[in-house]
Amino acid sequence: MKRLTAILAATTCLATAAFADDERIIVGFATAETGFMQAYDKPAQDAAMIRISEINEAGGLLGKQIEVVNADTKTDRAEGAKAGLSVIDQGADMVVVSCDYDFGAPAALAAESSGLISFFLCAESIKAGIQGVGPNSFSASVLAAVQGATMAEWSYNKKGARTYYRLLDTWTEYNKGICDGFDYMLPKLADAKLVGEDTFLNEDASIAAQITRIKSLPEEPDAIMLCTMMPGAVSAIKQIRAAGINSMILNGSGVDGSYWLSAVPDLSNFFVPVQGSIYGDDPNPEVTAFNAKYKEVTGGDPSTQYVYPGYVMIDVWAKAVERAGTTETSAVVAELEKMNGEPTLFGPRTFTSELHHQNQARYLIVETNAGKPGVVDEWTISEPIPVADLMD
């Protein structure tokens, strides 16, 4: 009983801290400032900061300036929970957590148990939201499955691909998510055929045996659906091309960026879905303007499309706060869940009471040709992937 009282006292304390200050709105970043995840959290966080300063310059949110508090998760799950509590203690109205579900969940759960909204910077698992954290948790990115489904449907319709080979790196949920989306879409495409499949591990020094299997097919497949991420992706792509396989290679957004292309000189016939283009050729000129602003603030160009969800996150949250007229959690969540095709710089966003993530999204298709990446098309999958299909 004593302990319960203590917990109650503590929660009340937190709650008063959170609501005590009416003069300002506070966004708490419980993200990695050091360690492995820092390289993934920092760019999206910089983009979020850009949107925050835009809002502040335009007069703030509900007439108040947005302030930011930080706590370092040190890329550690236990530290993540502490970082979450720390920003809540500092009065955060909304808690931003690490890009990845596993690393962001502890802080998101801390926010959830204090009755606050949490946003994953760019997690692409369905667990980053209602399903894995609770009813007040959201992700700013798009589900990995949508990426696989997009590449399957687009290549079928626009590239005439009919025979597919599926190569899955079993390292992460993200990778499996891409292939799940591909598996969902493929049977819906008349006369598209899976001619073979294989798995590898991201850290495999060599995927020679997997490549031998592709080469022993009677005919080279039209497309290889490669469900993997950095750093193994570079290795796999390099080895596939070094073995003389020229099929089109389809991927998830995790391999976006030109920073690694030097490892596979003159790469061609290589396709990636992206939320916005870092290559200066986005169909929306405002994205290019954002890229310039990002460079001005951080001193470098965005290195991948994973910068953009940070901007989208603050954008949709601020709109919901504006519409609700308060930062109070249930009102803001209700406004977020009303968003249906809400326009953002990086395509429309939808949240429902069932899913706080995107199960359909507009993607730009980036083709790398002779080592030069550029936007060649855009595609939105014909129907959203049902939540039931995403759960297995």
Add this chain to the structure above:
Amino acid sequence: MGGLMQVVFDALSLGSLYALGALGIALIFGVMRLVNFAHGDVIAFCVFALLWPSVDAVAIIFAGNLPWYLLIPFALAVGAGLSVLSEVVVFRRFRRANPATMMIASFALGFVIRYFLLMLFSSRPKSISLLPELSQPVEILGARLPLLQLITILVTITVLIGLTAFLRRTRFGLEMRAAAENFTMARMLGVRANRVIMGAFALSGALAAAIALILGSQTGTANIMMGASVMLMAFIATVIGGMGSLAGAVIAGFALGAIATVMQVILPPDARAFRDAFVYGAVILVLIFRPQGLLSARGTKERV
């Protein structure tokens, strides 16, 4: 025929990597009973030594731009240098410590190297085009394989022949073998311990650098964790080869490469994700029937 040869080449090239790694570990274990878990981090360090320190996404290639005849000696020197340095600075102080203490020290050293790299380069994997001329396919005996795969096999065979000649034909090699057999006795007979141990570390470091070059040009990636998986396989190879037995380590390294490749070929798709479980299962079987390893070094047997 072509298909079978393809599998043989795949197995040989993966086995070569493991064999080189196992040899690097067995050499040091032979002379000072140290399982050097920092070996994997030495591999990663050798790749990063080719880059200029920066935390940007795009790697700034530095020594990696050297022509191959300078690049290879440079990398080997870095590996050997770091390895010798670790002996002088760290392991020399543990010479009389028990093997478990030394092993913990090697873990600690590995962490220091890894976090040093993290500090200079960040956790983001860097891309590097190392020896790009090796990424083209060649046709041999009906199998089509990347030139690098062929070179890896040839380099490993050359290293093995060279090392055998060195150990059997030179005075230094003789001293090293004597030290591996019975260190105290060898010292009493006039073998200079420091020289032999430093020699073993230098060789081991150079082998790590060779792996770094192969991994770097195969994967095109520099990653602070890149040595870990090869290190694990190499360590297992030294155990099933018989701790301290150089020939055993090499044979076991090739055997592991072959098992991993064959498993990938014959397992049904659903089981392939668990390939490593089957590989480790085979390792357990070997150890049940030959707990001392395939070839046990004479010096490590208990004497009655």
